[in-house]
Amino acid sequence: MQTNNEPLLDRKAAAEYLRVAVGTLAVWDCTKRYDLNPIKIGRAVRYRRSDLDKFIEQQLRR
Template sequence: MNIFLLYHDYIPITGFACNGELVLTLEEKFMHNDNEPLLDRKSAAKYLRVSPGTLAVWDCTKRYDLKPIKIGRAVRYRRADLDKFIEQRLST
């Protein structure tokens, strides 16, 4: 999924377009497609049992590919990606 295209295709507010079509925020679009809520950094860190600072360092240094989704300044994670990370760590 190309985040760049999604960001430019949708108006960043929830509401209705002139033709009556519902317009979703980018975050709502991600939640709607995957049927699972996105976790913020604090929630993702708690889920992985690490500090939010550790998660930020991992993202910045690309130590682990947790596939963070950046929405403006906000960073979100899919639970499925975090579960995949845990499985990879258990198998090594």
């Protein structure tokens, strides 16, 4: 298993980083509208900043 020292963002921090509402991010995950690669640890959801950056880049290319 590969270890990655990249810190994980909780849903609130990820939403702030993307400048969307926490509820919007939750809906995107639930409906799989965008593939943000959420990591589920028990009931907690975390995101890698690199995955969020990839998402932003994809949106800019559209």
